[in-house]
Amino acid sequence: MKIVILGSGVIGVTSAYILAERGHEVTVIERQSGSGMETSFANGGQLSYCHAEPWANPEVLPKIVKWLGRKDAPLVLHPGFDLAMWLWGLRFLRNCTKARARYHTINTLRLALYSREIMKYLRGKTGVDFAFRDAGILHIFKDDKNFESALLQAKMQQEFGASYKSMTYQECMELEPMLLSANDRIIGGIHFPLDESGDIFAFTRHLAKKCQTIGVVFKYDHAILGIDTVGDEVSGVLAGDGVFTADKYIVALGSYSSVFLNKLGVKTHIYPMKGYSVSIPVNVGKAPQVSITDQSQKLVYSRLGNILRVAGTAEFAKYDTSIDEFRTTSILRHAKNLFPEAGDFANVTKWACLRPSTPGGTPVLGRTKFKNLFLNTGHGTLGWTLAAGSARILADFIDDKPAEIDLTGLTLS
Ligand SMILES: Cc1cc2nc3c(=O)[nH]c(=O)nc-3n(C[C@H](O)[C@H](O)[C@H](O)COP(=O)(O)OP(=O)(O)OC[C@H]3O[C@@H](n4cnc5c(N)ncnc54)[C@H](O)[C@@H]3O)c2cc1C
Numbered sequence: 418m419k420i421v422i423l424g425s426g427v428i429g430v431t432s433a434y435i436l437a438e439r440g441h442e443v444t445v446i447e448r449q450s451g452s453g454m455e456t457s458f459a460n461g462g463q464l465s466y467c468h469a470e471p472w473a474n475p476e477v478l479p480k481i482v483k484w485l486g487r488k489d490a491p492l493v494l495h496p497g498f499d500l501a502m503w504l505w506g507l508r509f510l511r512n513c514t515k516a517r518a519r520y521h522t523i524n525t526l527r528l529a530l531y532s533r534e535i536m537k538y539l540r541g542k543t544g545v546d547f548a549f550r551d552a553g554i555l556h557i558f559k560d561d562k563n564f565e566s567a568l569l570q571a572k573m574q575q576e577f578g579a580s581y582k583s584m585t586y587q588e589c590m591e592l593e594p595m596l597l598s599a600n601d602r603i604i605g606g607i608h609f610p611l612d613e614s615g616d617i618f619a620f621t622r623h624l625a626k627k628c629q630t631i632g633v634v635f636k637y638d639h640a641i642l643g644i645d646t647v648g649d650e651v652s653g654v655l656a657g658d659g660v661f662t663a664d665k666y667i668v669a670l671g672s673y674s675s676v677f678l679n680k681l682g683v684k685t686h687i688y689p690m691k692g693y694s695v696s697i698p699v700n701v702g703k704a705p706q707v708s709i710t711d712q713s714q715k716l717v718y719s720r721l722g723n724i725l726r727v728a729g730t731a732e733f734a735k736y737d738t739s740i741d742e743f744r745t746t747s748i749l750r751h752a753k754n755l756f757p758e759a760g761d762f763a764n765v766t767k768w769a770c771l772r773p774s775t776p777g778g779t780p781v782l783g784r785t786k787f788k789n790l791f792l793n794t795g796h797g798t799l800g801w802t803l804a805a806g807s808a809r810i811l812a813d814f815i816d817d818k819p820a821e822i823d824l825t826g827l828t829l830s
């Protein structure tokens with residue numbers, strides 16, 4: 418079957434690989450000059466299968482109130498009117514109940530653990546090199562209240578297949594001795610042994626190369642201008658100076674998915690949530706090996722070869738991807754506090770991009786009201802973690818096969 422995939426981030430490329438492997442004739446259309454150059458470029462590097470709690474949860478509300486007006490807060494709202502942002506915000510608030518947070522956690526976790534399996538398959542099959550580590554992820558805590566509530570969440574997730582180990586300060590130091598030099602007071606941690614980490618860009622780039630060896634055609638430097646429809650079918654995709662036609666089409670445009678889907682009346686409620694990262698060249702022997710989540714600052718740390726990637730923060734700034742020096746300086750300050758000797762803090766690379774976020778935090782997979790238009794988008798804070806499983810599920814939709822997991826909460830319906 419002829420398939421056109423719109424977008425060549427981690428989601429588009431993993432979908433292309435699995436579909437081409439099944440014998441489909443796949444073309445990927447991308448506006449950049451290569452794969453993985455937007456949100457799949459320099460993210461936090463965590464394959465955090467067991468970090469399934471959505472941002473929308475009852476405990477985030479008082480925190481948002483506390484953060485309002487603070488420029489260095491983990492979440493920043495830029496003043497200015499954007500109807501789409503306020504509507505998204507209202508939907509987000511509606512999802513901040515205990516019941517909704519639990520519902521989204523369970524659905525995300527099911528997809529995440531499935532993704533772990535498919536990622537293992539992809540690693541074995543393709544041999545792609547992406548600074549992969551399987552030492553788990555250690556969440557560290559600086560106050561009792563957050564630690565206790567995270568333990569409750571971890572315990573709940575255990576019922577659904579995740580696993581965790583609560584750790585004392587001493588055990589955290591044994592697992593990651595570089596934390597001994599932290600200036601912050603750490604009271605304990607939770608280790609999620611099933612979690613992994615790796616460089617999303619290296620993975621996406623290398624997998625795109627593998628895709629080419631099995632026949633996938635990449636049309637880079639092709640900006641998509643529109644999706645044409647006739648009746649209840651897509652008739653073509655207008656990109657560059659041509660029209661691309663296929664039997665089936667997949668939207669994997671990250672934060673820009675809604676720009677095109679809204680015009681077709683397909684409502685996904687995806688809104689861009691900006692985040693930042695800094696990449697610090699490591700001082701070998703002084704930088705952490707285990708991926709860390711600092712729950713108090715909502716920052717993640719991953720060792721990716723000879724750099725330490727620190728990422729986080731959420732900012733609502735429409736589609737603006739410019740780098741606010743204040744935000745990156747604040748990330749660096751926290752990084753220096755936690756790992757003072759980790760690397761060369763004067764020579765870091767800064768980056769900002771947009772998470773394609775849905776109000777409840779779950780992606781949107783599968784069918785639309787158009788018979789031949791499919792979605793693999795809206796992966797928000799967990800696109801790297803969920804990419805492999807989402808791609809396999811999408812391929813099953815394309816082939817009219819039942820998915821291998823329950824898709825409750827993960828489709829438009
Ligand atoms: C700071 C930060 C830290 C993060 N950390 C983590 C993490 O640790 N773990 C994790 O699991 N996830 C993390 N994420 C989320 C993850 O990176 C994203 O969910 C994921 O990269 C989204 O992939 P995507 O393919 O959907 O989007 P993208 O990578 O953005 O791909 C979409 C593609 O569509 C193309 N495109 C858009 N519009 C057009 C057009 N008009 N014409 C042609 N092409 C177009 C873009 O150029 C892009 O290449 C993080 C995100 C950020 C911002």
